[in-house]
Amino acid sequence: MKRISFIVCLVVSLVTVPVGAISKEQAAAIIDHCVAIKDDLRDVQRADARARVYIGGKYEMILNGFVKPLNLYLVERNISRTDLVESQSLISETRGEFVNDYVDYQQGLEQLVSMDCKEDAEQFYDKLVRVRKKRSKVDQDMKKMDTVLNEYKVRVLKMKEGLDARKE
């Protein structure tokens, strides 16, 4: 019984305790600079939209202009390259994560911008901390994609070396 009540208390405290602790100075700064903070956040939204369209377009371009056509070429000629097929699904999967995490982050940012920071600075800061975590997830997706793309390049290079060896 004690154990159950301990677990219930733990869950309740985890749900209700705000993510970011806030001092009086921080709360005062949020209330004082509420309009400026919101303007900054709107600027971030605009810059993010530009970055998302550009980078998303590049990912799409790599997938549809390089990875998929090369794999299709190899399949049509019965050349087995399981490593390149694996790369294709990894790139596709990482792109999907990037797209979903970006939407999740933007929804959070949108809610943050629409919040009244003068009314409840603590809740606003709490939401800001959560939005930061979501943004860092998008950043991690980009880092993962960079690793996956570099790995893909190494695999293609290996295939090229195989062609060179066959030529000799």
Add this chain to the structure above:
Amino acid sequence: MREKNKKKIEKGARNLVVLGVLSTVVALTTTGVALAIYHNSGDIYLDRSRPGFLPDEEEIQQDEGEREDDDYVFQKDTVLDTEKMDEFLEKLQEEIDAINAYEKPFGEEVLSDERLGIPTTESAAGKNE
């Protein structure tokens, strides 16, 4: 006869009103559903034609410049030799470099306390002491 015509006109007018109301309800419902899909799918965050999200002049010029260089697509009907592979790898590297040239697009400092003018937890604690 007159009475019959009057009834017919009244009925027609009522039907016209019902038709108008129904069309409005259908239009509002379909628009609402479309907007909900537009928002929930995340397409709204990619739509740069929204007020306040329009690309600036410098960006438009940059895009036009990029459009002039044709996008590379690996041709399936080519013979795959080392030259073709070299071209493939070179173009792939160009795309990767273009992504890396966009410096930390989702870096954490943009939403940091310092950037937003909020005193950091440490500095606030220091003041309190």
